[in-house]
Amino acid sequence: MELSMFNVNHGFAEAVARGLRSGFLGPEDYRRLGSSDTLEDMRSALEETDYGTFLQDEPSPLLVSTISKKCYEKLADEFRYLKAQTVEPLTTFMDFIAREKMIDNVCMIIQGALNNKAPVELQEKVHPLGVFEGMKVIMSESFDVQGGFDDVYRIFLVDTPIGPYFEEYLKEADREKDEMARAGIETSQVGGILTKQDLEIMKATLKKAWLEDFHGFCESQGGTTAEVMGHMLKMEADFRVLLVTLNALNTDLSTESKLQDRNALYPSFGYLYPEGTKELRKVWNETTVRAALEPYSKYLSLFDQVKQFYESETGSSADMSAKGFQSIEDLIYAENVHMYEMAFEQQYHFGVFYAWVKLREQEIRNIRWIANMVILNTKDHIDDTIVPIFQPRL
Amino acid sequence: SRPPRFKFWPPLALSSSPVAAPAAPPADGMSSGGQKPAANRMTLQSFKGKMGGAKKGHGLLKKKRDALKAKFQALLKDIVETKLQVGSGLKDASFSLAKAHWANSGDDITSTVVERAKRPSVSCKLVADNIAGVSIPVFKMVHDPTKDTIGQTMGVAHGGAVINACKDTYFKAVQSLIKLASLQTAFKTLDEEIKMTSRRVNALEYVLIPRIEEIVAYITQEMDEQAREEFFRVKKVVEKKKAKIQKERDAEEAMKKAAGVAVGQPVAAIDAPSMLGQGKDKDLIF
Numbered sequence: 001m002e003l004s005m006f007n008v009n010h011g012f013a014e015a016v017a018r019g020l021r022s023g024f025l026g027p028e029d030y031r032r033l034g035s036s037d038t039l040e041d042m043r044s045a046l047e048e049t050d051y052g053t054f055l056q057d058e059p060s061p062l063l064v065s066t067i068s069k070k071c072y073e074k075l076a077d078e079f080r081y082l083k084a085q086t087v088e089p090l091t092t093f094m095d096f097i098a099r100e101k102m103i104d105n106v107c108m109i110i111q112g113a114l115n116n117k118a119p120v121e122l123q124e125k126v127h128p129l130g131v132f133e134g135m136k137v138i139m140s141e142s143f144d145v146q147g148g149f150d151d152v153y154r155i156f157l158v159d160t161p162i163g164p165y166f167e168e169y170l171k172e173a174d175r176e177k178d179e180m181a182r183a184g185i186e187t188s189q190v191g192g193i194l195t196k197q198d199l200e201i202m203k204a205t206l207k208k209a210w211l212e213d214f215h216g217f218c219e220s221q222g223g224t225t226a227e228v229m230g231h232m233l234k235m236e237a238d239f240r241v242l243l244v245t246l247n248a249l250n251t252d253l254s255t256e257s258k259l260q261d262r263n264a265l266y267p268s269f270g271y272l273y274p275e276g277t278k279e280l281r282k283v284w285n286e287t288t289v290r291a292a293l294e295p296y297s298k299y300l301s302l303f304d305q306v307k308q309f310y311e312s313e314t315g316s317s318a319d320m321s322a323k324g325f326q327s328i329e330d331l332i333y334a335e336n337v338h339m340y341e342m343a344f345e346q347q348y349h350f351g352v353f354y355a356w357v358k359l360r361e362q363e364i365r366n367i368r369w370i371a372n373m374v375i376l377n378t379k380d381h382i383d384d385t386i387v388p389i390f391q392p393r394l
Numbered sequence: 395s396r397p398p399r400f401k402f403w404p405p406l407a408l409s410s411s412p413v414a415a416p417a418a419p420p421a422d423g424m425s426s427g428g429q430k431p432a433a434n435r436m437t438l439q440s441f442k443g444k445m446g447g448a449k450k451g452h453g454l455l456k457k458k459r460d461a462l463k464a465k466f467q468a469l470l471k472d473i474v475e476t477k478l479q480v481g482s483g484l485k486d487a488s489f490s491l492a493k494a495h496w497a498n499s500g501d502d503i504t505s506t507v508v509e510r511a512k513r514p515s516v517s518c519k520l521v522a523d524n525i526a527g528v529s530i531p532v533f534k535m536v537h538d539p540t541k542d543t544i545g546q547t548m549g550v551a552h553g554g555a556v557i558n559a560c561k562d563t564y565f566k567a568v569q570s571l572i573k574l575a576s577l578q579t580a581f582k583t584l585d586e587e588i589k590m591t592s593r594r595v596n597a598l599e600y601v602l603i604p605r606i607e608e609i610v611a612y613i614t615q616e617m618d619e620q621a622r623e624e625f626f627r628v629k630k631v632v633e634k635k636k637a638k639i640q641k642e643r644d645a646e647e648a649m650k651k652a653a654g655v656a657v658g659q660p661v662a663a664i665d666a667p668s669m670l671g672q673g674k675d676k677d678l679i680f
Contacts, residue, residue, distance in 0.1 A: 247554030309555065327556050329497040365496060372492035376485065385496065 002223050006348040013086045017352050020078060021344060023050035024389050025363055033370050034382045039067065042371060064371045069128075071364040076128035079357065089221065093350050095161060096214045097357050101130025102162050103210060107203045129357075132160055165209040169202060204244070204265045211237060211267050221350070228343055228351035235339060237270030239332050242299060245280055245289060246306075246328050259284070272296065302331050330385065337362055337387050359389050431609065433616030441613065445606045452598040459591040461526045466584050473581060476574045483567035490560040497556035515539065516568060523580075530583045533576045535569060 007014075025033075032045045039062040043055045054074050058066055083094045105126050112122045211233065218229035244265045263281045267273070272280070279292035286307060293300045309327045340355035366386040373382045431437045494503055515538045523532045 249555075327497060329556065369492065369496050372488075372495065376488055376492065378489065381489075385493075 002348045009087050010090050010350075013082060013090060014347070014352060016082055016085065017356050018344070020082075020356060021352075021390075024359065025049055025366075027388060027391065030366070030370075030386065030388065033367070034379060036374055039064070039371060039374060042067070042367075042374060046367075064368060064375065067371055068364060068368045071367060073128045075357070075360050075364065076131070079129060082353070090350060090353070092217065093221075094353060096210075096217060097354055098129055098132075099161050099210055099214075100207065101127045102132055102160070103130070103165070103203060103206045105130040106160075106162065107199060107206070111199050162206070162210070165206045165213070168209045169205050201261060201265070208240070208265055208267050211240070212269065215267075215269055218350075224346060224349035225351065228346060228349045229354065232339060232343065232351060232354065234270045235335070237267040238272045238276075238299065239336070241266050241270065241272055241277060241280060242302070242328060243332070245283065246303075249285065249289070272299070302328065302335070306331060333362060333365075333387050337389055341390060362387060363389055431613065433613045433620065435617070438610065438613045438617065441606055441610050445603070445610060448598055448603050448606060452595060452603065455591055455595045455598065458527065459588060459595055462528065462584060462588045462591065465525055466581075466588060469577060469581050469584065473574070473577045476570060476577055479570045480567070480574050483563075483570050487560070487563045487567045490556075490563040494557045494560040503557065516565070518572060518575075525580070525584070528584065528587045530580045531576075532580070533572050535572045537565075 029045070029049050032048075033042055036042045036045055040060075043058075043062060046055065047053055051071070051074065054070050055062070055067065058070070079094070079098070083091060083098075086094060108125060109122060215230070215233045215237070218233060219226050221229075244262060248262050259281070266277050266281070270277075276292065276296060280289070283289045283292050289303065290300070290307075293303055306326055306328045336358065340359050343349075343351040343355035366389075369386055370382050373379050431441075491504075517536045517538075519534045519536050521532050521534055522529045524530075
């Protein structure tokens, strides 16, 4: 069925996406970027790629953050254009992709509000992909912190696409609040919750909720989309589990009392679910992690490669990163890129859009890393960190 | 008259009138411009005492200055070393920051860190240290790991460990920065101290001691002169007295001559009546 009906609605969008696929930076471009001595050279090197003259208007002393921001804006423009060409259900799908960045933006605004910063000051740091209508309204208002939260929640967040995730989060946090209320502590409803909880954990929880929602949506689409996206999202969920576990290893999220919090960040789907996650909920150091990952050879090998980075006994982690040990993020990026490239091999599914956005993000990361290395004058580190996208296959 | 000697330590609150009418000579002989101390043994002793004190002080200050200079050189070497350390430390820290950006899905973590940082966990304490008698400030780092909480949960879902590694690298860089700050303040303070001590040494050597020497020389000179004067005067007085006595005797003799007594005859030693001189003696009657 798909073979015949897909192109009716989504053919144009997919064609545009595949056209954009050829705009990725190739090995030539990376080489030229890597041989620049200053950011100005990088600017001229980028002009010859699909990025074109997007940096033209920037004043002369270029900053790494400017380059990065401009890249994201270009991505956001192309994304919006693409989204405008779509019809349902592809539009919702693309909205899902953008929601991840919306979560980032809203969390940042809340963090800023906690520090009594007016939202307009954060305008600069907003992620371009995650802009939605309600956000402009939030940004334009100047509200006071504590009292404002209830308004913020009631008026804006409920209506936005990420409202339901907040609801889920607040429900969970509410349970805690009930306990506290029984203990006699008074807190105003939303504001109290939002200030008491650690914002990072809130962000991670929101993202987990988003991931699960996204997965549900893809499954409901059926066909190739469900197959391809299902696979990609399951891997994403597993990687998230790995990330949370490994990053929490050396912090106090691994202590007995806090394990609950950490485990709440495990998504409830993926290849590791349910047996793997059941095991992983109990782990608290490297050996237990290893034991839990036994049945999953792929993840085990990943873990073994980066084990040294997380060892808490041998030296400080500063030495680790200085010596060039890879952390799990590096490996995950490589795995992900491979996975996304594969998505382009099949046709008639929505996965290409998701893969395209993710690959562009990786490219922007690469560019940012190169820019940093150019500034620090340590260009020899470039090649061992960036992940080349769409390497020509010999 | 001699040109007036300049004041050693000019009083700061000098009235603007250029007419420096010297006041009544102060009891202490160390005044300026034409006021000389009384030239007696007591002042000599006091000035000799001052001289000894000044010479001893001069020697001590010289030793202090040399010690300070040696310390200074050592400090300079330390500073150069630490500066290099700071340079490379900050470079490593920037590199680890780039890595943290990479690991945190490419977004800018600096804004998040700035937002989340509430209370500083590293602060500086100022203590006073003593080097060769000079009190210099030293910065000590006070690290309170309990306030480090933001590092715990940041990036828990993405690159937290790398962010922590970045934090550690910056921590090391901050440590060497604090050390450098201590060294540089010490450097500056020592520099001032050395200058001051040098000034004092020179002042003693070229102004104060020669002055005292001069005064002592003057006193001894005066005293010698006085002694000589005294001697001469005594001599003259004795002479005059002798002359006076002689004159008186001469006058007496002149008077006796004028009274008509045989002067030429030597006067017998004993004025015994002579047998020949007087008349007939009474006849002896039997």
